[in-house]
Amino acid sequence: MHELIRDITLCILFAWMLGLLAHFSRQPLILAYLIAGFCIGPFGAGWVKSQESISVISELGLIFMLFMIGLEIDLKKIVRAGKVILFAAGGQLLGGCLLGGLFFIGIGLSLGGGHFDAVYLCVACALSSTVIIVKVLYEKRELDTLPGRITLGVLVLQDIFAILFLAVQPSLANLEIGVILISIGRVAVLVAAALLVSRYVLPRLFHQIARRPELILLGALAWCFLVAETAEQLSLSREMGALIAGVSLSTFPYALDVTAKVTTLRDFFITLFFVALGMTIPVPGLSVIGLALMIAAFTVVSRLVTTFAPLYLMKQGLRASLLPALNLAQISEFSLVVIQTGVSDHHIAAETANAASFAFVVLAVLSTFAMSRSDEITRWAIGPLKRIGLRDLDHGNGHAEEGHEGGHGEARRIVILGFFRAASALLAEIERQAPVLLEQITVIDFNPNVYQTLLSRGLHVIYGDISSADTLLHAGIGKSEMIILSVPDALLKGASNEKLVRHVRTLNPTAMIVATADLLSDVGELYEAGASYVTVTRLSDAHELFTVIEAAQAGLLADKRAELDQRLGERREVLP
Incomplete structure (x- = not known):
């Protein structure tokens, strides 16, 4: 016991120190943790030698990791997933496994x-890293873009695929139809029982203890380990049970509270x-490094092929097809879980497992770099x-759809550069008034x-990139009377409002240019660049909030809400 506590102390201390280095060098924290383990483990300094300590620490980590992955799987979103996401995920998973088998x-x-x-x-x-992807997309503010939503949808369906594999995995050595059906049957029984209990029993219990945060946390952990141990008794695995426990609680009324407390x-x-x-x-020896590099290269190439192709065939365009492929081009932390279950069951050689871990490290670094520059890479690749x-x-189409007037280079009075929610609201307002x-x-x-x-x-x-000079020339910017830039800098790719204003003003010295400012300090810079008018959305938001306060104080909030509901019902916006 004393040895285990000492080993855990070393693990946390080195993880924190190398985590700080990873943070300041903008590298994935998972990479820092892996290196920390190597430094203090049997193959490094040798400060942690107990295989029993390593096994206990690893299994507890796996159980909690899969429990939280399960909590974050939203079954309702999967049901509502659009055909583009379903087709892309199906093509990526099936194509990846087929190509992987051959390779x-x-x-x-x-x-x-x-x-x-x-x-x-x-x-x-076939699995991509949720941790890396969500972190980078969040920092780039791309989670709510079309490529971002496609990427996240594919990630969710990858998790479902991994769950199905973990159900069959214990029976790989005796892979018969009957054995597979029995394994899937056990999983189905466990899932059904867990969902029923979490739907009809746990809500009542948690409602009674809702004001006792420590009991909420303890109840969630008790449920996790109960389902995990039940799975073990059903010849599945504790990790599989923890995943099912998390999925069952994801539909739970207190799911957000549980997630916050367990995080x-x-x-x-x-x-x-x-x-x-x-x-x-x-x-790693030369053979392990060679295999790891082959695994990494295959992952990148197969992801580009199996993700890009379905999206391209669904007519998503080159850019929206390339970006999800770049986002998904790494190996998942869930992949390491799958590999470790194979090692535990003696299904996979240690050398292969080490190569997979080394490939994960290589791709974690390269993928973070590539995702941070995905727009530049995409622009370079489209040509x-x-x-x-x-x-x-x-x-x-001459940059305009056939059947519509105004072909290549024809001037329009008003040009809207970039289309997001503000432009969607503007068009709805024009359509109404x-x-x-x-x-x-x-x-x-x-x-x-x-x-x-x-x-x-x-x-x-x-259809075009507003940061491209060719796009603006073909659009007839030089002959337009008013040019509107409604997308804030945080969402623009490869440009900023100031740069666009300067470029547009060069192409059209007389046009009225309306730009958008994120910061108050941006307003003066945009006017200096040549803007005719600058909108500051926080001012209109503040005015709206003030009218809400006035209505509430006058007892008219219900009337104001009814007015807003009527206005929303009359709008036909392109973006929700």
Whole structure:
């Protein structure tokens, strides 16, 4: 016991120190934890040698990690997932596993006889890192963009795929139809029982203790370990049970409260899991490094092929097809869980597992770098893709859809550069108050959903990147009377309002240019750049909030809400 406590102390201390270095160097924290484990483990300084300590720490980390992954799986969102996301996820998972099987068998990895290295690597390479992707997209403010939503939708369906594999995984050595059906049957029984209890029993209990936060936390943990131990008795695994426990609570009325209270504990044990995993990674030999690099290269290439192709076939355009492929081009932390279950069951060779862990580290670094520059990479790639014959949404239309007047380079009185929620609200307001004005408007954006929706409504729309000089020239910016920049700097890619104003003013010295300022200090800079008027959305928001306060004090809040509901019901916005 004293040795275990000492080992945990070393794990946390080194994880924190290397975590600080990773933070300041903008590298993934998971990478820091793996390196920390390697430094203090048997293959590093050798300060932690007890395999029992490593095993206990690792299993606790796995249980909490999968419990939290389950809590974050929103079944309702999966049901509501659009056909684009379903098609993209299906193509990526099935295509990735098929290509993976051919590739890994082709390089000599085993597929049977008690050794399933190729199978585990197929599954591992088909999963992408939720931790890395969400962190980078959040920092870039791209979670709510179309590529961001597609990426997150694919991640959720990857988790479901991993759950199905974990259900079958214990029976891989005796893989018969009957055995598979029995395993799936056990999972189905456990899931059904867990959902029923969490639906009809746990809410009443948690309602009674809702004012006792410590009992909420203890109840969630008790449920996690109860379902985990039940899964173990059903010849599944504790990790599988923890995942099911989390999924069952994700539909729970107190799910947000439970998640908030368990998050800190989760972070502690997830840290221990990755540190413990780092302890098991030896100094890689040439063979391990070679296999790891092949795994990493295959993951990137297969993700680009299997994610880009379905989205391109669904007519999402080159940019919206490339970005999710770049976002997903790494190996998941869930993949390491899958690999570790294979090691525990002696399904996969230690050398293969080490190569997979090393590939995870390589891709964690490269993927973070690539995602932070995904817009630059996408712009660079679109040209060569067009030259080899791939068509973008604007192909053959002269940057305007056939059947609509105003072809290549024709001037429109009003041009809206970039289309997000403010532009969507503006068009709805114009449609309500002055619909004849719609005939004088051109919208330029590279969101395929916006492009198709506006075309279907009869508006003049150009599919293109507003930071591209060619796009602006083809749009006839030089002959327009008013140019509106409604997208804030935080959401612009490859440009800013100030740079766009300067560029547009160069192309059109006489036009009225309306720009948007995120900060009050931006207003003066935008006027100096050549803007005719600058909107500051916080001012209109403040005015709206003040009228709400006035209505509440006068006892008229219900009337104001009814007025707002009526206004919302009359609008036909492109973006929700």
